[in-house]
Amino acid sequence: MSAKANAGSWFWWLLVLLPPAAAIYLLAPGLGEFEQGFWPEFLGVGIRGTTQYSVFAAAVRFWTGAALIVATVIAVVSVWRLIVTWRSRLRALSYAKSSHYRRTFFFSTLLVLLFAAACSAIVMLPLATSYALLPTAAWVWFVAFGAVFGACQFIAFAAAYEGTRRLFRG
């Protein structure tokens, strides 16, 4: 069936690469005014150009990477959980128990957002002592970055995987 077996479905998997590509662009050393990456520059506005900056930037790159990996894991697990949850609802073979898929999807996205944010905050704990001087906004941006990245990954995986894409589309 043409509608069911979409020959171009592999194209959707490219979506999964977009968030990591964006993250790599922001974190890649050698870019930015101080050649430590855009993301460290954005977070460490107050210590840019100091002797501590390069150490700070390396740590930010490392821990941000770790936070994004955790967010990706959360996204993948959430997609898997969405599939399992929905399939179990469908197995009830009752429309009353298997309506509002999109509501479930967006609720899962919100959960991913929250989980990824929480995990990013936890990941930031090692940085807290050494860089206490950073403005509060930097910490917020860090957590938000991890959360948004996780949500994007979740959406990308859901769109790439044919089963969830078909479910979303209806």
Next chain:
Amino acid sequence: MKLICIGVGGTGAACIQSTVHLAALGLFPHSVELIPIIVDADKQHPRIQDTARFMSKYSRIRADGRAATVAMDGFLGSMISQTSDSTVLSPTNQSNLFNLLGLSDRDANRLSRLFFSDRETGTVKSRDFANGYYGRVNAGVCFFNDPVGRDGLVDHLRKYLTGGDSAVILIGSVFGGTGAAGLVHIARILRTDQDLEDADFGVAVVAMEPYFKPATPTDLADFSGLINLPATFESRTGASYQFLSGLADNGALPFHTFYPLGVRTPAVFPPQWFERDQQHNPPLFLEYVAALAVRDFALNHKELTRLSGDQKPALEPRPGRVTEAARLSVARVRRAAVPPYDSGPLLELRRHLWTAAETFLVLRDYVTPALSHAQQSKIKRLPGHPWLADIQHEAQIEGVTQLSGHFKDCQDLLSEILLNAGIDRDSAISQAGSNEDSKAKADKRNRATRESFPPGFCPTLETLTPQKDLSAGDPLQIFDSFVSDDRVLPVRAAFRWANGSLTLERGGEHKGGFDYQLTQQEDMQSGNEMGIADCKQDDEFHSNAMPDVLAKLAGARWKRPADTPRSSSEYPTLWAPALVLRDSLFGDEPEADLDMVQLGLLGAILVRREGNVVPPVKLIATQALTSSFQDSIRKTLPLTLPALAGITQVNNLDQILVIATGDDPANVMGFFYPDTAVVPAAGIAAQNREDLIKLGRFLAGRSFPASLKASLSKNLDWTQTLRQSGFNAGGTPGQLFLDFLDRLAKQYSAVGPALADSQRYSSLHQFPNAPPWIQRLYQI
């Protein structure tokens, strides 16, 4: 192939209903085009109406799905051809014998006295047979000879029977009225019709033995007004088998394959369900077995009828074709259903019923509400349920309305199937209305249906859990097998998915022996078991020579209430009085009065009486009779040669030798028949009967039985004469009659001198064309 499936009478209609239901579920291969027809006088019977409505709905769903002329395997795949005006046919427009037989004509009236009493023939305004034949099988066959109904049936079937690979299967009860009358007769009509002479088709008959009975006593008073008393169901079945066995012996069976079906323990109904015009029996398991017999014939008809390819016999003149059918005939016997139902036709049946139930629940609880939501929301897609968009894409339809209607219709269709099989009890009760009595009756009906099925065979909807039963399937793929070949019938994909996902538990283990799917077992289990060694080894139908099976069935123990003697109404032939007389004279419990009537009648035609120059035998032409009467006389004759029943051929006009003392119908006394030589008329006047008894007693005291036997044993003896005349009934023809004379000779001692030869007529010279065996009666 085209399989014409004719249900005769109420039981036949019930079997057609289950057959159509199973065909709708896909139990038949797609190569079979089913043409169901119900022949019954009572067109308004609920089961007939239900069947007609179901078929209309089925056809409409297929037409709406652009599949009206497409044959496919699976649910909704079978071609079930029907037109609204021809699914249910009535054998006749007449409602009484008087008009049917044209009894306002004097000769017709005289002849009718041979076969019926005045009470049976009724009057011009009688409506005794308006809604069926109620066990009066001998009258029923006359109605089946009404050219209106007969030609209508043949006309309707002609296009199917002359169009290539085709076969006919007839289903009906052998213990009731319409079915018992019509089964053999319709087969004979089709096998002997001139217009169908070149058509090449096999004919099978499914005979339903008694499979239900009243709960309490067989108090005959409870059933006043009925001829086919439930207490006589068994004996009627025995009579029917005796009749068929006789046809087999005479090479006169008009069908190739025979499926006898019965149960050892009939279902039990409240006595009220047997009241006249109130019969609306619940569906029972045996009706589904009948559907399996139809399927078996559809799958094996070529082999069973041996009419195809190199084995096809040369077409012979019409009577010969009947003989050919008899020679090639087989009976298909099967064992009764026992668990675990894991092979053969029962597995197919069980799986289809379970799948239907699961699919119904999936549609009711899931698909239909989903589509209803989409319809109300005016959306084309249902997030979370990708099949809706896929179906629309595949079927190339816009919007949800059409799909929603399709699934709703299919849900209704399945609901009817489940109701009929007793699977859906709640709906059965809720549809009965708000009246508590109606609900209680619906509950009883449902219970009767359920209990008729073998244990663990059918699902019960109220306990069914598709979530568990279909757990092997991926619910995302519920419609994934839907392809363009399904046309716009996506429910087929859901049915396939349910069938493939269904984990069917074994139906239990069987302990103990195996029964045949027949009412009687005792007479068959001692010694020769129907001659089929492996019949009980599996669930299939097995072939055996039909005459052997019929002889065994005819000789089985068919219970009869002590106060209900064999009656003409039990035999599907106008000539039933001759068969009843034979049973009585040659049976274990002869009646003294009947013996004397018989002896008196023999004396009336053989012994000179004062004032009579010639024997009181008249020749009545059948030329002026109604077509129904003529055909009833000729076509229901259980003999191959008409001459044997005193029908002479004079100038191509059939004439019947009638024993009568005058031209008044009241003077008709009997007719000639080879088994018993003569037969007292069914409508003989009471005074004439008394006179015959007196004459019989007189002759018994004058050693007439002994002298008659002696004269019949001389030269070309009675047996040889009958054989030369073409009477080849099993055993020694005429021997029973000679034994009867012998019994009378021993039973009645002489009280006076024996009759001199001069006191007997020496010939029937006024009728030189009379058959040789009748002439032989006069040779001293």
